[in-house]
Each structure stands twice: as C-alpha cells, then as structure tokens.
Amino acid sequence: MNGAESQHDVVVVGGGLAGCEAAYQLAQRGLRVRLVEMKPHKRTPAQTSDRLAELVCSNSLRGAALSNAVGLLKEELRRVGSLALRCADETSVPAGGALAVDRERFAEAMTREIEAHPRITVEHREVTEIPAERPVILATGPLTSDALAASLAAAVGAEHLAYYDAIAPIVSADSIDWSRVWKQSRYGKGGAVRGDRAAQREQTAQPERAAQLEDAAERRDDAEAGDEAYVNCPFDEAQYKAFVQALVASDKVEARAFEEVRYFEGCLPCEVMAARGEQTLAFGPMKPVGLTDPRTGRRPYAVLQLRPEDEAATAYNLVGFQTRMKYAEQLRVFRMVPGLEEAEFLRMGSVHRNTFVDAPALLGPAMELRAMPGVHLAGQISGVEGYVESAAAGFVCAILLAQQLRNEPLRPPPPTTALGGILTHLGRKQPTYQPSNITWAHIAPLDPAHGKLRKRARYEVMAERALRDLDAWWAAG
Template sequence: MNGAESPCDVVVVGGGLAGCEAAYQLAERGLRVRLVEMKPHKRTPAQTSDRMAELVCSNSLRGAALSNAVGLLKEELRRVGSLALRCADETSVPAGGALAVDRERFAEAMTRAIEAHPRIAVERREVTEIPAERPVILATGPLTSDALAASLAAAVGAEHLAYYDAIAPIVSADSIDWSRVWKQSRYGKGGAVRGERAAAPERSAPPEERAAPPEERAAPPEDAAERRDDAEAGDEAYVNCPFDEAQYKAFVRALVESEKVEARDFEEVRYFEGCLPCEVMAARGEQTLAFGPMKPVGLTDPRTGRRPYAVLQLRPEDEAATAYNLVGFQTRMKYAEQLRVFRMVPGLEEADFLRMGSVHRNTFVDAPALLGPAMELRALPGVHLAGQIAGVEGYVESAAAGFVCAMLLAQQLRNEPLRPPPPTTALGGILTHLGRKQPRYQPSNITWAHIAPLDPAHGKLRKRARYEAMAERALRDLDAWWAAG
C-alpha cells in the first residue's frame, strides 16, 4: 500500500519497536496511520534485514518474573493488548527465567501485523527532517540519522545527547567444542548438562570472594539486582565456557590490548553503564569482568566438580539453538581482533562467527526538560517522541513508550482529558522516568525506583516480598485504570 497517497490522522516515523507499537495502538483506536520506515532504501550499520522491529542487539527481553520490574512491565503490556508482547510470546525461545525470542520470526510477525492492518499505510523512505504534518510521532530509536537528529536539535534549541551501544557476536552452534563447555544456569537452577551430577564447588577463593579495588568492580546499572535475577533463574538455557586463572588473565590482556574501531573526531562517546563494551570493562581493572558477566558464582564444571575461575556464557539465538550469543560481550573491537580474541575462549577456538560485534550510536533528548505530559515537545506542539529517542533503554521499555505515547495522543485527538497509567504501575514508571529531572539526564531501563513506593502501612518488607507486593498492587491498579478507559 502506498502510504504517501493515503490520507492519515497521524504520521509515525520509524518502524522499530516503539514505532510499530505506536502505529498499531493508534490504528486499533480507529485512527488512520502512515508509518514511514527507511528500509529497504537505507539501513544503519547495525541492521541486517528489511523487516520492521529488527532486534539488533540481544534477542532477550530480559526477566519474566513479576518480582522483576521488567517482568512486571511485560505482564502489564500483555494485559493492555501490546503488539510487541503478543509477537514475543508467539516466537519465544528457551532462556531460563527470561523471555527471549527467535529474532527473525519475531520481526516477521511484527512486520506482518503492521502491513496487514487496514488502518496503517506503510511508506518506505528516509526522513531527513521533522515532517511538517501534525501530529507526528518520532520513533526513530537509537539509530536516528544525523540529518534528522540535527533537525530535531535545531528545533528544540537544545543539544541532543549521543553515546554508543555495542553489539555482541553470534557463533554457530555446530562450531562450538562441546567437549569443553557445559549447560547450566547459575545456582544450580538447571543442573549440569545431560543430567550429570556435579560435585560441590571448590571453595578456593572464587572471584566473588576475592577482594578487588573499587575501580576494578563493574559499575552496575540501576537495575543490577533485577538483571542478576534474570541471569540466575532458569533451566539449562546457558552454555558455560570455563576459564582457569591463567586463561582469564590472558583473555583480559588481549581485550585491553586489542585494536578498536575509533569514534570519529566530532563524536563524543558516552556509554550506557548497563551495556558497556567488554574491552571497556576489561580496561577498568583485571577483575572487573570476573565480577561482571564472567562471574562463576553458582556454577560447577561437571568435568572437575569445581567452580571455574571465570566463565563466559552463551545464550541461544533461535528456537532450534543453531546459534549462540556471547552474553555480555558487546564490543567495538575490529573484526579481525574479534576473531583472534574470542577464539581464546575455551570451546570457541574454532568458532564460526555468524555475526561480528559492532557499535551503533544512540541519540536521545533531555526528556524532563523538553517533553510535556503527552510526550510532546514543548517547543514543537504536535511533535511527539516515543522509544529510545526519548530516553528509555531496552526493547520492552521502547515498546512500552510507544504504547503510552499512542494512548496519550489518541486521548488528545478525541479531546479527552489525559489519563496516563497510574504511577504505581510499570507503564506509569515509563512516564516517571521521562519526567524526572536529573543533573544530567541518562537513559534507563525500567526499575522499581520508577514506580511509586508502597504505603508505609505495609510495614518493612524484605526486598523480594516488597517487589511482589508492588507488582500485585500495580496489576490491580492497572486493571482498574484499563477498565475505566
């Protein structure tokens, strides 16, 4: 369908998670939508297909438990009819306590739903400046083009912020040396591969018990506890590549000394702490990785009956487990260096790399200073922002921002009072983050800190009990809000 020739009520720019979700929700509310997507005419360096909602980093949507803030956000999205969550559930693959998807099937499902909707017209072209049509939703994500970013920066009169996300490599399953690795989730949740009974771990000063200077510890993101829960809950979805002390230290040295892709002279690199390149973590100190993505806590090598000095974990990329992602090893090393360094990993000496790691820019605005209550630019009435360009971080959060933006815009177009999700919900927490002023605004995943605290009448609860109580309240409040809408 030729979107340029079709009348519309709203223009949405960007066919990623936020844009697709926003377009779908608007169309479901009876509005005619023109969705403008630049593929296949142009791709960013991180994109490899012409489908919409392409997941360019991990295939994981993170933890599923309701005691986890992102798990609560996913459940809320399911209850309010999110397209992204429906497609994710339909294309899920084993991932322990997380929700992960077969990325190709997920993108196919999202694209099919958008193209088949009778009130959505898809227009394939690049947008280089803010469209004159109103209302418009800009949902161009972390890969917003230089031209459109410059147009946005000029329009709002504020400096747009940029940093770099890095993508982890993917290896072919049949190229892994399975005699050197084993399947197990942390803390014995899944047990050893093939049902082998592992002996008690050796208690010889594992990394989490060795003292490390503060500068050598990985700086955790705000939801570090939640991500740790995601990694530690599960079946046998993770493959462990074990390192002894000498192997680990040699690997860290190789990361630090490797050749990296340098930023251009006019670009300032500002990394998101929750998605640091592995070589950046390694450069912070020899033990940083051992306290971060390579921590061996809760793992026992069935061949030795001991806890390894460190591990690199692999996670399946598709339902058939034909490919594996190097968990936490996003990188900006040059391709030749990636082959050299990652083949130092036990079990990956002959690995066939289906995708190399790379870097991509993430552009976002200072949302608390620039956005109004309907996620609309105060300086440009009728121009709304959704997804990562507004400053959320993560797949689920991007879809949630697209949902909320569409819902609020639909209310505006019907001349109704704005009815945002309650602040006690994770969906409401998206708006809380976008409106929370900071000395220097930074993107964030959803965290419990974004959700209104419990009433003191609950008394003092332990962390998990507190989170479970907050989740129960959130779903109760969400259901009541949704039913009244």
C-alpha cells in the same frame, strides 16, 4: 496497504518496536496512520533485515518473573493489548526464566500485522527532517540518521541531544551495607571548594589530564544538593589499588562495527580513566576531598560516591562509573567496593552509541516536544533503554496522543505501574539525564504501612498493586 497518497490522521516515523506499537495502538483506536520506514532503501549500520521491528542485538526480552521490573512491564503490556508482547509470546523460544524470541519469526509476525492493518499505511523512504504534518511521532531509535538528528537538534537545541549513552550502574538501597558507608556531601553542600581543588592539583604529580578529568567529574556533581545528598564508600590505599587493577584487567564489551569509539572527556568509562594512571580516579570521580569518615575522623584515601536515583532513595547511582565492562565483570569488580559486597544491581552500566533527547527538559506530559506542539517522541530516542521499554514507550505515547485527539483529559498509566514508571523516568530531572531500563526505582514505593519487607516480598507486593491499579485504569479508559 501502501502508498503516500492515502489520507491519515497521524504520521509515525520509524518502524522499530516503538513505532510499530504506536502505529498499531493508534489504528486500533480508529485513527488512520502513515508509518514511514526507510528500509529497504536504507538501513542503519546495525540492521540486516528489511522487516519491521527488527531485533538488532539480543533476542531476549529479559526476565519474565513478576518480581522483576521488566517482567512486570511485560505482563502489563499483555493486559493492555500490546502487539509486541503478543508477537513475542507467539514466537517465543526456550530461555529459562526469560522471554526470548525467534527474531526472524518475531519480525515477520510484527511486519505482517502492521502491513495487514486496514488503517495503517506503510511508506518506505528516509525522513531527513521533522515532518511538517501534525501530529507526528518520531520513533527512529538509537541510531537516528544524522540528517534527522540534525533537524531535531536545530529544533530543541544541540545541547539537549546526545549521541552517546554513558550509563552508570544502579544498586538497590536495601542491598548496601550501611555499616560500612556514610552520608555526606563534599564540604556539606554538595559542591566542592575550588580553592581546595587547586591546592590538591599543586600537590599531585598527575599530568594536566588528571586536572581536566577532575574538573569534568566535579561538573557532574549536583551543586545544589544539600548535606547527606551522597553516600560515600571509603577505600584505604590497598583497597583502592586493587580496585583500579581490577578495572584495568576486566573483560570489556568490544565496540560494535558501526560504533566509532569517541568518548567525551567529561564522561569517560571508568576503566578508561583507570588505564590512564593509577591515581587518575583518585583525582577524578573518587577524590576524597571535602569528606570525613565519621568512623575514623579522617579523610579516606579514595571514595566512590552513590547518589539517590529516586525521591524515596530506594536506589542509588554509582556516580561517575559509566563502564564498558561486561555484566559479569561489573558484578565482580563493583562488589569490591566497600559497602557493595552484596549489592543488588538494578541496572548495569554501559557506554554505546545512542541518539536521545533530554526528556525531562523537553517533553510534556503527552511525550510531546514543548517547543514543537504536535511532535511526539517514543522509544529509545526519548531516553528509554531496551526492547520492552521501547515498545512500552510507543504504547504510552499512542494512548496519550489518542486521548488528545479525542479532546479528552490525559489519563496516563498510574505511577504505581511499570507503564507509569516509563513516564516517571522521562520526567525525572537528573544532573545529567541518562537512558534507563525499567527498574523498581521508577515505580512509586509502597506505603510505609506495609512495614519493612524483604526485597523479593516487597517487589511481589508492588507487582500485585501495579496489576490491580493497571486493571482499574484500563477498565476506566
């Protein structure tokens, strides 16, 4: 059914995974939806098809096992009636332990379902500003048009809207060799003493660029963190120089054709910093000032710091180490870091074009802009990363909006579930908010009564608990 003149209860802008999932879930709950998609009149530089729910990069929806966080998220979506997961299962192709799809058949199936739904109207036009209709869901993806992004920036403040993703890897706490690292914030207070930094500059032959990088890295530190807020991985001189050489020589992901590589000086890929000079990292994110290795009583030559990713400290972020290295190279190079030789990477690093908002600062409990009631965000523009996570964000946004429209109390998915983990990520304040795939760190940890379990066993128990809690939540809804 097509035509802008149709009556509707909700407007959804964007016909990608999040927009289609949100529109379908709302329509399934009796609401009339107008889905606005700019194709075929206009495409983003990444798109090649006029169908809805086009998969523009890989055809893989990643791991299928329940011991994998995204595998759990997919199973949860199946259980609650996700359109995207149903179409993915129907169009799957062999991919070992992953769920991969025939992307053409997948997009055809999604388009067919959306266009055939009696309560969904599809309108083809570009949206250049936030629509006046309420409620509205913006699900315009990582390549939101410049005009709509400018409208959103005007509404929330340009400082809350980013146009590039700079993501550092995350490792599991259990996989860190704690005998080789120690906990300490610089000077015991999380921030640095500016006078010592100035003295350090006077002693170095590095150019002014190194000082700028040092300042930028320091601003990313959490100045309010207490002592032991960071884990320190110490390097001696030989280890540091070998690490820098490996970064420079590593195989990198090439910028896609539609990406103009414009790195921010305060958020450079680590290999770009390394290429600027052997000592650049040592005076940037790897500076050892204010730190003393308790095993030697001395300051190390350089330090890579880890910061807790969640309150329970089950996962740690490699501070300042956003990267364009290919995934296999990240595993090889980052396992050269003392203490990370056997690290399990929950999220790999990346740098790419991506329009997203500072969700913890801007979004309320129903994924609604606090500054603009009735305007909801779903998918990658809200700060999730990945196909499955985008569909999940569209699902959750639709469920919460439907509850609002029925004047019911909000009943979000439990925080013990992967669907609840989507909301946990969107609400978790960070020194610098960054998009993320779903990880176990987004899901509430097990009760200590379970005792210390090995990694796989722990994830399996968490998955069992998640599905049990999800089934109870869904049955009560």
